[in-house]
Amino acid sequence: MAVPRLATNDLARVAVFAALTAVLGLPGAVNLFGAVPVTAQSLGVMLAGAILGPWLGALSISVLLVLVALGMPLLAGGRGGMGVFVGPSAGYLLGWILGAMVVGLLVRALGRRTWASVLVAMVLGGIVAVYAVGIPVQSAVTRLPLSATLLQSLVFLPGDLLKAALATAVTMRLARAYPRAFRTTVPAGAGRQSGHPE
Known part of the structure; x- marks a missing residue:
């Protein structure tokens, strides 16, 4: 099976969102419990999934x-x-x-984007999916019980919910102002290029 080639504009968009996520780390991080740093970079993860789609995100x-x-x-x-x-x-x-992929899949699956539906996609992908991988690994590395690690991780939730709300606002505004930003390229042999927001 041939691996689909990415169009030049898709490569550029991938690079832009990689850079955006890196830039969101410039303000630094706050360490809670001396283990996992809280950063703004997960905002970039949510936006990458929502705007680029699951695979490019x-x-x-x-x-x-x-x-x-x-x-x-x-x-x-x-x-x-x-x-x-x-x-x-x-x-x-x-x-x-995984978070970027889940956000992308859920946002693309929406028949009609609403603030509530996009926010749910951000929460499920940008928070739940990320925690589902992060918490067990943190528990294994720190050798804390999974329940204790989960309880500790709840301190991140208010900030992550705020980032999900911000990502939703940006996504909804961009979808209305510049819907072409959500266009994805169909791999060669799979049909035409989609020009509508998916």
Whole structure:
């Protein structure tokens, strides 16, 4: 089976959202319980999924994480290198890929976008999916019981809900002002290019 080639504009959009997510880390991070840093970067994850769609959104976050693994200090607080992938936040970083994919799938599946439906997509993908990977990994690394780790993680929830609301506002405004931003390219042989917001 042939691997579909990405159009140049899709590659550019992937790079833009990888860079946007990196830039959202510039304000730094707040460490809670001395383990997992709270950053604005998960906002970039939600927006990447919503605007680029599931596959390009996940690809943009994957590109960012590959650059981080290669040593580029693109995570909040100037963190980078393989060490971040063996620490307590490793699961959350990997969960970003799943989160972008789930947000993208849910937003694309909406028949008619409403504030409520997009917010639900942001919460399920940008929070629930990320936590589903992050919490078990954090529990394993810190050797805390899963229940205790889950309880600790609830402190992140208000900030993550705020980011989900902000991502929803940006997505809805962009969908109305510039619907072409949501266009996805159909791989060669699969048909035409979609020009409507999916």
